[in-house]
Amino acid sequence: MFQSLKKRLDSFIGKAEETAEQKAKLTVETKVKGILKRKIKLSERDLENILWNLQLDLIQSDVAVETTDLIIERLKERLRDREIDKDKIREFVRNSLREVLMDVLTPERDIDFIELIRNSEKPVRLVFLGINGSGKTSTIAKVAHLLMKNNFSVVFAAGDTFRAGAIEQLTKLGERLGIKTIAHHKGSDSAAVIYDAIEHAKARKIDVVLADTAGRMQTKVNLMDEMKKICRVSKPTLKIFVGDALTGNDAVDQAKTFNREIGIDAIILTKMDADVKGGSALSITNETKKPIIFMGIGQGIDDLKEFDPEWFLDKITEK
Ligand SMILES: Nc1nc2c(ncn2[C@@H]2O[C@H](COP(=O)(O)OP(=O)(O)O)[C@@H](O)[C@H]2O)c(=O)[nH]1
Ligand SMILES: [Mg+2]
Structure with missing residues (x-):
């Protein structure tokens, strides 16, 4: 790395x-x-x-x-x-x-993820944002797995109603982990799916809703409008931006756009296992002031690590 x-x-x-x-x-x-x-x-x-x-x-x-x-x-x-x-x-x-x-x-505010989940009003609503292919859906599965290891109950909301196969991808991941996925049909209103998942969680006293979203290019006004609507309806506990570290400056620009338009709370950078440059990890917090809470380091369900700036510094500067 x-x-x-x-x-x-x-x-x-x-x-x-x-x-x-x-x-x-x-x-x-x-x-x-x-x-x-x-x-x-x-x-x-x-x-x-x-x-x-x-x-x-x-x-x-x-x-x-x-x-x-x-x-x-x-x-x-x-x-x-x-x-x-x-x-x-x-x-x-x-x-x-x-x-x-x-x-x-150093971000303006650090987040202890598990502590925050523990102390937030239930159901906790985590909305994952980012463009296609950045790793949202696989990251949702990894975060859900981590939450279950910490004894939280979880439900998925299949909010990517746009991309072909997106609902099936999340549902399959859920089945493998024993997690229910609330889904409507392809093309339906994303905010409505997420709202339903929150209602489902309330009725069954489920701790955390993890909501997937579509990720057409961030420059498209309608994507941002859709994200704003989702946030209005679901009142997220955390809006988590998921960026692909391999795209370098693009990931940083996307984070800035989502932050400006919607306001993000935290960042997850994926594909760090393959990142030789390290530039997005080094810049994204400074450019948005938001913390990187996790990094994706592979395609396995356990390939999610807390991002520790000290660890990162040890990696990029000699001891
Ligand atoms: N090597 C590696 N691949 C990843 C990581 N996170 C996601 N991927 C891969 O990136 C691709 C796109 O991921 P997906 O979750 O479908 O992205 P989405 O379109 O944002 O939902 C998939 O092939 C994932 O397996 C990671 O941390 N490391
Ligand atoms: Mg997806």
């Missing part, structure tokens, strides 16, 4: 260290008295090239442009004209980078 991003960040740390060491050497050599300088400073000029290269690398790793600019600015602030211990250059650069990236990965 994220090998390409890691390689580029490693290269940045290496180059910054090299530049600082070079400078330390020069300083020592030009000292007439031969007094060894213990501290070294990197000037704006020293940093210019290294940061420029990092900027290009981040963009090539699909980090969103605004997030890239923010990272570069903050790194410059942290590194420029700071007294760095000559023996700890690498450590200093790496820690500065980690601090900057941690800031970028």
Whole structure:
């Protein structure tokens, strides 16, 4: 995972260290008295090239442009004209980078998913949003499985009434897990299906409704209108945006659009198992201020992991 991003960040740390060491050497050599300088400073000029290269690398790793600019600015602030211990250059650069990236990965509000489910009014309504193929339906099955492991009862709402086979896909996944799917026929009103599922949950005291939705392109006004209607009718506890990490900037743009139009509460990034770039994971929280609550790491029912920014940082910056 994220090998390409890691390689580029490693290269940045290496180059910054090299530049600082070079400078330390020069300083020592030009000292007439031969007094060894213990501290070294990197000037704006020293940093210019290294940061420029990092900027290009981040963009090539699909980090969103605004997030890239923010990272570069903050790194410059942290590194420029700071007294760095000559023996700890690498450590200093790496820690500065980690601090900057941690800031970028920090949402305005963290969500402890299971705690939130436990403490929310029942039935909890989870509406999954995102474009076709991003992984909504398979993610719903994974989240349901996790909820059942935590002793919550669940029901599915087959709210993707648009795509051929969508209702069957969810129903089959439900059957495999022993979960009932509330469905109408293809082409029916999505909001009505989800409403029915909520009524079903109320009547049977089911804890959580997981609602699938259709995902025609987010640029289509009618999709957003449909999502708004769904939200008006179902009053979601959480609106969860599901994005495909492999689509990089597109996933970030989609999240921003859904957030602007409907307002999302949380993010799940799928297909992280195949993501070498890591750019969407690095940018999506900064661009929306919403937390990534889970990541999909494969096609199995258990291939859903909590997203931990510390873990992600360990993956993309050397220890
Ligand atoms: N490798 C991998 N594949 C995934 C992951 N999540 C979903 N997929 C695959 O992505 C494809 C589309 O998923 P689906 O749930 O149907 O997307 P939807 O159109 O948004 O409902 C399917 O083939 C899934 O198996 C993941 O985390 N890793
Ligand atoms: Mg689907």
